[in-house]
Amino acid sequence: MLNLTIDGKKVSVEKGTTVLHAARKLGIEIPTLCYHEGVSPYGACRVCLVEVVKGIKTGLTTSCTCLAEEGMEVKSDSPRVLESRKLMVELLLARCPEAEKVKDLARKMGIEGVRFKREDKECILCGLCVRVCQEIIEASVIGFINRGANREVETPFQAQSDVCIGCGACSSVCPTEAIKIKEMFDKRILETWHTELELKSCKICGRYFVPKKELEHLKEKIELPEDIFEICTDCKRKSLTGKIGEIKTGAI
């Protein structure tokens, strides 16, 4: 176990624990935007900055990427930390004035107004969608294009993707609802990724319920009876509750 202090409070954590998790163990809340437990830490939004004291030197670092060390002294609420975090959120708010999660964070931090020219973007470039697609789905459909202020998340050549399975994990992990997915009859349309995918209809009710490509992807990854992939979740539930009912009434 490693012993460190955060804001003067002592905490022991296992080797490999991040400062963010050590702080959470103490009940100290550190805001995050680009962090998600399911994917590798990225250190890009800089909202989770903390101050780490190293001898006479102190430096700002992201708590989501910084690993706890024995004897480490961390400040999560120093004026330097709070000023930097606030400015990060103000910069992101100027970029995405309508993003609820950023607005919430700004409200909590007491940010009253934005001192910069407002843009109307939706994406804060946290990269969660990119990491989920690469690390969890293992499809690597999207990535970053361009540099600096022109950076965007996109499919290669900003064209229809032939590897996207339409799972929508990117959209569900997105903190700012920037990724638009809609369904139209037998198609799932991933507008943000210029991609349309055919849906499969349920063997029982006939409703279109999942992109065919996603099913193929799942079949390759998980070994399950073929039938499982043919029926929509509603029908699966119905059939399951039916079976439970039968058990209860003594039919089985």
Added chain:
Amino acid sequence: MKIKNLKDLEELKIKGLESLYPKRTKINVGLGTCGIATGARAVFDSIADEIEKQGIDALVGKTGCLGFCQREPLVDVWQPGKSRIIYCQMDPEKARDLVTGLAQGKTRKEWALCRMEEEEFIIENTKKKYSIKEKDGKDIPLYREIPFYRKQKKIALRNCGFMNPENIEEYIARGGYFSLARVLSRLKEEEVIEEIKNSGLRGRGGAGFPTGLKWKFCRDARGEPKYIICNADEGDPGAYMDRSILEGDPHSVLEGMVIGAYAIGSHEGYIYVRNEYPLAAQSVERAIRQAEEYGLLGENIFNSGFNFRIRISQGAGAFVCGEETALLASIEGKIGEPRPRPPFPAERGLWDKPTNINNVKTWANVPVIIARGADWYSKMGTAKSKGTMVFSLVGKINNTGLVEVPMGIKLREMIYDIGEGIPEGKKFKAVQTGGPSGGCIPSELADLEVDYEKLTQAGSMMGSGGMVVMDEDTCMVNVAKYFLNFTKDESCGKCTPCREGIKRMLEILDDISKGKAKETDLELLETLARVVKDASLCALGGTAPNPVLTTLRYFRNEYEAHIKDKKCPAHICPDLIHYSIDKEKCTGCGLCLKECPQTAISGEKKKPHSIDKSKCIKCGVCFEVCNFDAVEID
């Protein structure tokens, strides 16, 4: 042939010396990128052509850059028994005349930059004195005496311009690969690291981390294999010393890398060279092939059992790839983006293996330190910055070029002695050191002794050694805007402060330069600069605000003049200047009227003209063409 021992090396040295100092005339043309850009290839061709045409018994050779880029193309003439003469600003016609003259025993003094009677072989601590029988060209100044070279001490640049980079034997003749021979035959790995540590050598890429310590960290790190990398992703505007070394003396870098690899315990290395340096990449590639052929690279180097290979990796042209973690990502074939450190590359670098990365100049210093010893090296420089540093002296300065000087030299000496002052007798205003990540140091600090610490204290940094000199006609708001525009484009965009912060700083600067900014904007600019510097993921964002912070620190009044008085004191920002015609001085010649692209100027012939401010686009043409100084800017 494979070199197996010192005897083999000595034999090649003799061959190399014959090539460097042949028994007949040899005309060398500097064919670095800077030379080629000013027409050195045509000069080379015309010399070769003329020699053949006239059937003269002379050789024509190529060398790298001698550093005095402003006077390129440079041609040096070696004639046995005579002083070596370096001619400057040559063109094909002059070159033909020169060859014809040589055939008749004539020296063209009017084109000569300097002459040499001896050469310093710094690595051997010897002076190669030419046996001069015929004293001629006495009124041509000596190489050591001309202001540009007088204060220089060439260690990293020791061979640039003095040998053919394509000829490994010439490198050996000038003491090359003898340090490697010594290391592999007589020194233990730890002893090499100790020597480098004691020399005080620090990373010449800019951050100045002690090289020996870096090597030790990598040597001690667990994990195999270990990698050695040469960072040649030189991207600062106005800095080109790494390119010059790779083009003019690639073997010095290779030798340094093999020594480092031996000390660290690595068998595989990379030279990461930017795509914009095709000539440098070619030069290194050729040098690697030659070194492999001679058994100085590859398997069983010097018959010692030690193996080390070097590969070239070319970037796609992103400034951020000079940052070491981004560089590693780029070699791995990923997007060139930095990642948080720790873990440092010494621990987890290329493909997560221990990796040591040093700059071109750092590697080029290594063979000399091994040859001359840590004591000798550490006697040069200041308390914490040892040895020499290569600067590219550019901008508003009379002598531009690559300059290698001992650490601790005063800015004043750089600008007035080596650079011989500012053109047109204008006043020296500031110097930007360290490229776009550095800062502007004002003329009041001209006595600053240039080393890592002093530059950092002044708010700037050593960086890769860029030195952009500015004169009184420079607007400091505009300078800050220029550099921030560069970092805005070159930021990878991964982290919020660098991507969003630089963009916002630039917006404020733009407002200031247009007279649209409020006084509170200055405070916001300062806060942004401070926080971006503090909160960014890598050194790009961590240093990008330096031009803003230093110009605010030293030239705040200029910012205030833009904001409060809506004036640009240097008369640069177009939105804040107005052109008018002094009726007393105007002769009504009509030249400005004729040249004005907006027909904003009116007036009868021989009567004072006037400018219609509503039509004027402030292009400055009238100001430039007026022969009577009648056009005024306010």
